[in-house]
Amino acid sequence: MRKRLAPVTAEPTAADLAAIEAEWPLIAAELDVLDAEITLIYAEDHGGPTALDWRRLRRAEARVTRAAADLTTRTDPHRAA
Numbered sequence: 001m002r003k004r005l006a007p008v009t010a011e012p013t014a015a016d017l018a019a020i021e022a023e024w025p026l027i028a029a030e031l032d033v034l035d036a037e038i039t040l041i042y043a044e045d046h047g048g049p050t051a052l053d054w055r056r057l058r059r060a061e062a063r064v065t066r067a068a069a070d071l072t073t074r075t076d077p078h079r080a081a
Contacts, residue, residue, distance in 0.1 A: 032060040
């Protein structure tokens, strides 16, 4: 016997939306890393990744680090400089 899932009817609260908005730079940076990694995988089948592909990955990873640090600073007042 299969259980049916109840439909989700609750909308996100203003606090939920604010949290997503605050985290969006980090989410976007992580998506850039994923995109760069996909490019590297694709390049393996087409002659190998270029120096530019590797640079793109390193830069995307650096953006994640900066965005995570910025998010931590904005959400934890004790860590502010």
